[in-house]
Amino acid sequence: MNQELEAYLTDSYPTFFHYRATDETVADGMDPAIAHEIACDDGWFPLIEAVATIAKKQFNTRGDRETIHATQIKEKFGALRIYVNRSPDRITAATWMAQRLSEQMCERCGATQGTRKQSDTGWMKTLCESCGLEWRGVPEEVPVWQFTYECHECGSETPVLYPVGVGGKHGGAWEPVGEQLKTLTEGNIQEVFSEVQRTVVYGNCCVECDAYQGNYYVYEAAADRDLTLETTASHDHDATRVTTVTTR
Ligand SMILES: [Zn+2]
Ligand SMILES: [Zn+2]
Numbered sequence: 248m249n250q251e252l253e254a255y256l257t258d259s260y261p262t263f264f265h266y267r268a269t270d271e272t273v274a275d276g277m278d279p280a281i282a283h284e285i286a287c288d289d290g291w292f293p294l295i296e297a298v299a300t301i302a303k304k305q306f307n308t309r310g311d312r313e314t315i316h317a318t319q320i321k322e323k324f325g326a327l328r329i330y331v332n333r334s335p336d337r338i339t340a341a342t343w344m345a346q347r348l349s350e351q352m353c354e355r356c357g358a359t360q361g362t363r364k365q366s367d368t369g370w371m372k373t374l375c376e377s378c379g380l381e382w383r384g385v386p387e388e389v390p391v392w393q394f395t396y397e398c399h400e401c402g403s404e405t406p407v408l409y410p411v412g413v414g415g416k417h418g419g420a421w422e423p424v425g426e427q428l429k430t431l432t433e434g435n436i437q438e439v440f441s442e443v444q445r446t447v448v449y450g451n452c453c454v455e456c457d458a459y460q461g462n463y464y465v466y467e468a469a470a471d472r473d474l475t476l477e478t479t480a481s482h483d484h485d486a487t488r489v490t491t492v493t494t495r
Contacts, residue, residue, distance in 0.1 A: 248285040252292050256285070260299040265316050286321035290357035290378075294345040295320060298329050301341040325364045325371040326350050353378050377495045380413075380423060385494050389413055389424070392474050393433045394486040396451070396465065400458035407451040407460060408434035409469040412476050413494060414462065421462065425449030427492040434489075 257264045285295065302315045315338060319330040327349035329342045353362045353375040364371055365379045374382055389412050396407040408428055414420045421428065428436040428449060439459040441448045451460040472486045481487075 248287060248289055248292065252289055253285055256292075256296060256299060259296075260303055262314050263299040263302045263316050265314070286319075287327060288322070288354040290352060290354045291322075291327050291345075291349050293357065294327055294349055294352070295329065298338075298341045298345050302331070302338060305335060305337055322354060322372070325354075325373045327354075349373060355382070376423060380494055385413055385423075386476065387495060388491045388493050389476070390478075390491050391424075391428065391431065391489045392469065392472075392478075392481070392486050393489045394468070394472060394481075396460060396468060398453040398456060398458060399460065399464075400453060401456040403453060403455040405451075405453040405455060405460070406434055407465050407468075408436060408489065409465055409474060410492060411469070411474055411478070414466060420444075421449045423494045424492040431489060 299317075305315060313333065315335075316332050317329055318332055319328070321328055326346050329345060331338055331342065334342070350364070350373055351362055352359050352373065354373055355378040356375060358375040358378075360375070362373055362375045363379075364373050365382070366372075367383045372379075372382060389410050392409050392411065393406050394409070395404050397403075398405050408431060410421055410424045410428060413424055425436070425438070425448075428434070429438075435452045435454050435457075436449055437452045437457075437459075438447050439450050439452065440446070441450065441459070441462070443461070443463065448462060450462050451465055452458060453460065469486075472481055474481065474486060479488075
């Protein structure tokens with residue numbers, strides 16, 4: 248979390264965040280080595296502040312004189328975890344609710360629309376579409392390649408389009424460029440239901456029989472043709488670079 252927000256939380260809720268090493272707490276004898284930072288991105292700030300507010304109320308107004316403070320705050324498996332030194336019912340409820348809400352809230356920008364858990368090389372994060380693209384290092388513009396593919400349904404040769412580097416590890420999620428792909432006459436991109444992803448996706452359909460070809464299989468075929476962001480010409484196969492599309 249950025250230092251300004253952390254400083255705001257520490258100043259506003261000194262009891263709850265007392266474990267943090269500041270100039271003052273270190274002067275008071277705190278060992279900076281045992282202090283933690285708030286180990287998540289800024290988007291979850293409102294959730295953390297809400298829990299701190301509830302802890303403060305518990306301490307001030309409910310006759311509960313033993314302090315409640317956070318012992319660790321971090322992101323784990325794409326959700327916010329707030330650990331506390333002790334946990335009366337309301338605090339348990341508050342930290343549980345913050346965790347559940349964080350799974351619907353972009354950890355980077357706080358957006359609640361279009362967020363989903365995204366994974367990249369073993370890490371999982373809850374992010375909105377555009378923060379997810381940034382996190383996965385997807386460039387703002389990506390090339391689209393066309394190559395010939397054998398339809399799994401009717402066996403015809405059909406042209407397919409492949410946007411390089413948009414879909415993550417398994418090449419599947421083409422949402423950011425789907426509408427642009429649909430307008431390209433070099434292929435037959437439609438919105439179809441994917442049995443694998445259990446949702447509607449943009450994908451290639453056969454020009455003869457309209458069968459969806461499966462983004463993952465097209466992605467594998469593209470990998471066989473060495474189509475990466477760096478590829479400028481494909482010598483071995485029939486692939487041609489059609490155009491570039493913008494991801495955000
Ligand atoms: Zn975001
Ligand atoms: Zn077909």
